[in-house]
Amino acid sequence: MNTDNNAKVPAADPFADERLKRTHFYPRAAQLNIRDAWSAWNGYKFADYYYDAEYEYFCVRNGCATYDICPMQKYFISGADAETMLNRMVSRDITKLNLNRVTYLCWCTDAGRMVDDGTVFRLGADKFMLTCGSPSLAWLRKSAFGFNKLSIIDMSDEIAALSFQGPTSCEVLKQMGLEGIDSLKPFNIIHFPFGDSGGNRDDKPLMVSRTGFTGDLGYELWIKPELALDLWDALYAAGENYGIQPFGEAATNMARLEAGFIMPGMEFNEALKTIHFQHDHSPFELGLGWLVDFKKPHFNGRKALLKERDARPEYTLVKLDIEGNKPAEESHLYSDKRCNHEIGYVTSAMWSPVVKANIALAMVKTKYLQGDIWAEIYYVKELRHYSKTVRCTLQDKPFWAPARTRATPPLAY
Amino acid sequence: MKNYDAIIIGAGHNGLTNAAYLAKAGLEVLVVEKNDYIGGAAASREMHDGWVYSSCSYVCSLMRQTIHRDLNLTRHGLLLVPYLGSLCFGDKGEVLISYTDPEVEYNALRRHSPHDADAMFRFHTDLGRYAQLIRKTLLRTPPDPTSWRPRDIKELLWLAKEFWALGERELYEYIRFFTMSAADFLEDYFENDLIKASMASPGIIGTALGVQSPGSAYILLHHVMGDVDGNIGAWGLARGGMGAVSSAIAGALQEHGGEIRCNAGVKQILVENRQAVGVMLENGEELHAGIVVSNLDAKRTFTQCMDKNDLPEGIYEKAKNFKIRGSSGKVNIALSALPKFTGVPENHYINRGGQVFAGSLESMERAYDCWKHGRWSDDPFIESVIPSAWDPTVAPPGKHWMSNFVQYCPSKLANGPWTPEQRDQFGQSVIDKIERYSPGFKDLIVHMEVRTPFDIEAEIGLTEGNIFQGELTIDQLLFNRPFPGYAQYRMPIKNMYMCGSSTHPGGGVSSACGANAAREILMDLKRSNTVPEDDCYDE
Numbered sequence: 048m049n050t051d052n053n054a055k056v057p058a059a060d061p062f063a064d065e066r067l068k069r070t071h072f073y074p075r076a077a078q079l080n081i082r083d084a085w086s087a088w089n090g091y092k093f094a095d096y097y098y099d100a101e102y103e104y105f106c107v108r109n110g111c112a113t114y115d116i117c118p119m120q121k122y123f124i125s126g127a128d129a130e131t132m133l134n135r136m137v138s139r140d141i142t143k144l145n146l147n148r149v150t151y152l153c154w155c156t157d158a159g160r161m162v163d164d165g166t167v168f169r170l171g172a173d174k175f176m177l178t179c180g181s182p183s184l185a186w187l188r189k190s191a192f193g194f195n196k197l198s199i200i201d202m203s204d205e206i207a208a209l210s211f212q213g214p215t216s217c218e219v220l221k222q223m224g225l226e227g228i229d230s231l232k233p234f235n236i237i238h239f240p241f242g243d244s245g246g247n248r249d250d251k252p253l254m255v256s257r258t259g260f261t262g263d264l265g266y267e268l269w270i271k272p273e274l275a276l277d278l279w280d281a282l283y284a285a286g287e288n289y290g291i292q293p294f295g296e297a298a299t300n301m302a303r304l305e306a307g308f309i310m311p312g313m314e315f316n317e318a319l320k321t322i323h324f325q326h327d328h329s330p331f332e333l334g335l336g337w338l339v340d341f342k343k344p345h346f347n348g349r350k351a352l353l354k355e356r357d358a359r360p361e362y363t364l365v366k367l368d369i370e371g372n373k374p375a376e377e378s379h380l381y382s383d384k385r386c387n388h389e390i391g392y393v394t395s396a397m398w399s400p401v402v403k404a405n406i407a408l409a410m411v412k413t414k415y416l417q418g419d420i421w422a423e424i425y426y427v428k429e430l431r432h433y434s435k436t437v438r439c440t441l442q443d444k445p446f447w448a449p450a451r452t453r454a455t456p457p458l459a460y
Numbered sequence: 461m462k463n464y465d466a467i468i469i470g471a472g473h474n475g476l477t478n479a480a481y482l483a484k485a486g487l488e489v490l491v492v493e494k495n496d497y498i499g500g501a502a503a504s505r506e507m508h509d510g511w512v513y514s515s516c517s518y519v520c521s522l523m524r525q526t527i528h529r530d531l532n533l534t535r536h537g538l539l540l541v542p543y544l545g546s547l548c549f550g551d552k553g554e555v556l557i558s559y560t561d562p563e564v565e566y567n568a569l570r571r572h573s574p575h576d577a578d579a580m581f582r583f584h585t586d587l588g589r590y591a592q593l594i595r596k597t598l599l600r601t602p603p604d605p606t607s608w609r610p611r612d613i614k615e616l617l618w619l620a621k622e623f624w625a626l627g628e629r630e631l632y633e634y635i636r637f638f639t640m641s642a643a644d645f646l647e648d649y650f651e652n653d654l655i656k657a658s659m660a661s662p663g664i665i666g667t668a669l670g671v672q673s674p675g676s677a678y679i680l681l682h683h684v685m686g687d688v689d690g691n692i693g694a695w696g697l698a699r700g701g702m703g704a705v706s707s708a709i710a711g712a713l714q715e716h717g718g719e720i721r722c723n724a725g726v727k728q729i730l731v732e733n734r735q736a737v738g739v740m741l742e743n744g745e746e747l748h749a750g751i752v753v754s755n756l757d758a759k760r761t762f763t764q765c766m767d768k769n770d771l772p773e774g775i776y777e778k779a780k781n782f783k784i785r786g787s788s789g790k791v792n793i794a795l796s797a798l799p800k801f802t803g804v805p806e807n808h809y810i811n812r813g814g815q816v817f818a819g820s821l822e823s824m825e826r827a828y829d830c831w832k833h834g835r836w837s838d839d840p841f842i843e844s845v846i847p848s849a850w851d852p853t854v855a856p857p858g859k860h861w862m863s864n865f866v867q868y869c870p871s872k873l874a875n876g877p878w879t880p881e882q883r884d885q886f887g888q889s890v891i892d893k894i895e896r897y898s899p900g901f902k903d904l905i906v907h908m909e910v911r912t913p914f915d916i917e918a919e920i921g922l923t924e925g926n927i928f929q930g931e932l933t934i935d936q937l938l939f940n941r942p943f944p945g946y947a948q949y950r951m952p953i954k955n956m957y958m959c960g961s962s963t964h965p966g967g968g969v970s971s972a973c974g975a976n977a978a979r980e981i982l983m984d985l986k987r988s989n990t991v992p993e994d995d996c997y998d999e
Contacts, residue, residue: 082561098809099560101689102544109541109699110852215852288858290850372525372690372995400689401539403529460852 067092070117071207071275075283079293086296089182089203091118094295101400103294104301107261108401108447110290111213113282114260114299116267120165120182120203125174127196133167133175136190138330138352140343144169147236149256153330153338154186159351160318160327162186163311164335166258168236176202180311186319190347207275211282212265212302214451214460215289220255220266223285228266229456231257241281242274253278260299262306264451304395304408305447307366309333314364314394314408332360332410362391362410366446369405369422370437374398378407378422382415384436386423390415393422399446406446409439416441464490464749466981467739469726469765470921470960472500475755476709476720477974478959478981480531483718484990485982490747491718492739494725494921497703498710500755501920501927502969504701508907510856513792514702515909516920517927518845518863519814521686521695522970523705524599526995536711539699542688543850545813547804548658549897551820555803556654557810573652583649583659588692590634591685592996593622598965598972599994601980602939602947638934641669642676643821657818664867665843666927666967668785670828671821675933682932682966690997695814697847701854705969729754729761729956731770736956751955751981755974757922757929758782758942758962761951772952778943782962783931786871786913786924787831791864791890794907798849798860799898812849817842817893827868834874836886836912840893841867859906866890871913871924878914886912928967929960938964949977950984957981 060066068091070076076094084095094115096103106112124133134141139152146169153164163186165179177183187199211220220228231237238251252270259265270278283291303310311317314333321327329352330339339352369375380391391411399406411420420439425432451458468479471493479489497503501516520540528538546558556572559565569577603615626634637645642663643656650656662683663669663676670676688694698704710720725742729752738748754761762771762779804811818824818841827837843865848855855861869886872878887910895901913925922929930936939947942962949957959977961967979991 099544101542102560105541109539109850218857289852372997398689402534403525403689 070115071272072115072117072209072279075276075279076115076293084295088118088296089120093118094293096295096297097293100295100297100301103292103298104400106290106292107213107263107294107298107302109214110292111211111216111219111286112292112294112298113279114210114212114294116208116210117206118203119208120179120201121206121208122177122183122187123174123200123202124177124187124197125171126198127173128194129173129175129197132191132194132197133177134343134346136187136347137167138339138346138348140340141167141175142343146171149234149236149258151338153335154190155330155348155352156318157348157351158318159329159348159355160321161315161330161333161335162318164309168256170236181317205272207270207272207278209268209278209282210259210265211268212259212261212263213290214264214449214457215286216265217457218460219282219286219289219291222289223281225253225255228255231255231266232455233257233453241270242277260306260308261302262308262445262447262452263302263449264457300395301397301399304397304406305399305402305445307408307445309335309364309408310395329355329360331355332362332364334364359413361412363413363416364394365409365411365416366442366444367393367407367409367420367422367439368442368446369396369407369424369439371424371435372398372405373424373426373435374405375407375422375424375439378424380409380411380439381421381423381436382418384419384421386421386436390420402446404446406442407439464488464747466490466751466753467492467747467749468753468755468959469729469739470494470500470755471498471706471710471720471722472755472960473502473706473709473969473971474960474974474977475500475753476706476713477527477531477971478753478755478978479718479974480709480713480716481975481978481990482981483713483716485978485987487985487987489713489718490749491713491720492724492726492741492747493720493722494742495919496722498720498722499703499706501916501922502702502706504703504854507792507909508794510859511794511861511907512701512854513861513909514698514847514863515792515911516790516916517702517969518847518865519695520698520702520705520969521688521693522598522968522972523686524971524975524994525689526599526992527971527975529995530992531709531712533705533708533712536708536715537700538704538708540688540696541699541850542691542694542696543813543845543847545810546816547801547810547814548654548661548816548818549801550654550657550818551823553802553897554654555801556658557804558658559810569655572655573650576650576652576655579649586633587681587684589626589630590637590681591692593626593634594681594965595685596622596994596996597938598970599975599991601949601976602941602964604945604948605939606945637677637681639674640677641672641674642680643671643825645677645680653820654818657820657824658816660821660824661816661818661841661843664824664828664841665865666788667931668787668831668868668926669931669933671824673828678934678937679932682968686968686970687997692997697845697850699851699853701847701851702969709971726765729766729953731767731953734770735954751957751985753957753959753977753981754951755958755960757784757926757960758958759784759923759930760921761958761962770953775943775952782942783933783936784923784926784929784962785931786917786926787868788925788927789836789866789869789886789890789913790911790916791866791887792909792911793862793864793891793905794855795846795860795862795904796906797858797904798846799862799894799901799904801898812846815842815844815846815897817844817897831868831870834870834872836869836889837867838889840869840889842890842893844894864890864894869912871917878912883910883912883915886910929962930966932966937966941966949980
């Protein structure tokens, strides 16, 4: 049993303090990271890809694949005031969230600018888990000011979490013995016995939520660190005949863009990390107006958001289908082909291998959304620089949204 | 009785593509298909309980991305998945492993020959240059070099410009390349026998040429010029088998109101006053249409589905002499487990992709010698892939199916017609060979389907079972395909067209022939064009 992978770093290592932390799945992940392609997330060593980014992306679309989300931030918020406090912080109505349900939401500054987005799990009447991409302890404490019957615990290092995505994911969990997993609805949570708890049916250390960041059928698995490697091994044994493969940040970024999901640092700048007052974003700008519930009691940023809703935001995040096959990375957008009048910019772009389309997310000035949109694309071929201007078409729906993502039980893979 | 705007004969992928674009332009179209399933050679069929074979064509790389995108084939269920890893086995059991990562690939080649590892860069650069030019012609109608019509002159000038862009020295090389053998072409780059054999293998696939035959260098190019998402030379599997390509195109066709009728083989194309007016089905039923489009190969179309007297002089002979020779067989095998290959590590990225049992240039040529003498090869060349290792939908979990493409196998044997016994012996020669490289392989076999060129012709209708609907040699390419003067999809009979691989740009699951033909038809009907321009990565 491996409880602390960091202990393996030799004591004599003079750079020990500088090395990145290792996640609970590191021993397995490192073995499979054949290309030594690492990046970092919240202080953790984190795979960019393991073997081939595009291959891993296809595993998500074609078979199944795991994504180590240990570095994601996780907070337990519990106590009699927990619900009221969270409801005061986030813009969605958390009182409507039932037990063993998960919801996607965001929270804003008083000025109505987005601090971060994340998910909240209702684990009990007075117990919630909040997950998000960036450390949020300070903001949670600040938001908890005045609420006394409350505890906020940073569980980020204490929970091992693995995202498990792809069309065969449900089948593999079934093979792993998770009885009834196929009746788990999107955004629902279920607990299972695992490991030593086999005999004791009340001990259910494995939590599974039908959530993910790929737009495909998928689950997230949550367990205590002591059982992390056992979980990995059980999953990989069950998945052997179903194309299981770890995937990293590169493939995640492809999948989430096809699903139309936003990424901090790409689509939005977290408000608390933004120097210039116009460089952060409101939920309305990001197309997340549906996360803002004005019918519920007062919440952070309500007044500013109400004002913005009525005035319409200056920019709106849109999905674009772009002519040709050159990804419109960092492209500027214009209302005319001659590129005289700039109306926006691309935030993320890629060639989508499954859809066979040149797709992008982009910020476009709201008042120009009805007219033509042209992208000026720069690309390099054998060190020679080229540019071209191509037409963009607005898309309402995600580029990739197979029926299996929502169906319960999931459709046959 | 209903009078269609167009009847397309044969629901292979090109016929369906052609029909989809005509339907998209508002025409009332009907596709008639002799089999009880669609797809022709691009079909997925459950031939054994739980095993879905791509019975004929088995991988995809020439499919025009722009057509995939334009017809929304993804929405109609098509997912193309690139596969990794490729093994090439030599005569002495030595194995060359190919990797997708360039650094890893370089190291692997160096283990066989440091010289060749270096030469590979120049090889791919040259091949890439040649492929780039041909690729640009795929979704264009070839010009008629003897015509003075402005359109043909314009297209000829475009072609000339593209050729000139190669530069003078490369132009000479390119012209040489079209008539070279794969073996001679490779001689200029490589020293290692296994590397040569591995690189030469695409030069013979589907053709009745040997590695030493002039013209096989172009075949090599034809097989490697495709791409998957801009990865030139990459190969993909259609999720659910090659039938997923056909069913997705059929979905697009039906979305635009087109109809498909199965079990409706065509006995004859009806001609009145030198105009095609419809088809007579094998059951005697007559169907009428403004135009008739044949997706059958040129030989079958003119020598079997038409009255010789309806044809202008010389066409029957041209069709009769059209070079369309059967040279390949197919053995589809259901396996109870993944086969293990001697000398290949337990690396699941590479031990389950494609396998090429190439041997050496000498043994490939010897295999060809057998074909010349009307025998199947004693020691056949086999190109295999195990799609189930990548696609969870084509075999039960943990079980696999292996596609084996075999050269050479004649459509007629020297000692008489094919019999079921001889077919089994041919299949046996294939599994005997695989067993040599994978001891225990035979014990894994659950079910096996052996297809000789004779069987392929009988079922699919491809003359002699030729996968390209006619050899891809320079006398039958571009403005010579299928016959000089008839390369623009219009046939000698008014209102009759061809849209199959017998037309430019030839064989492969590309949808290009069908789309190009649709563009010409719509032009004749003065309808607005629905066929998109190609979307090359090279621009």
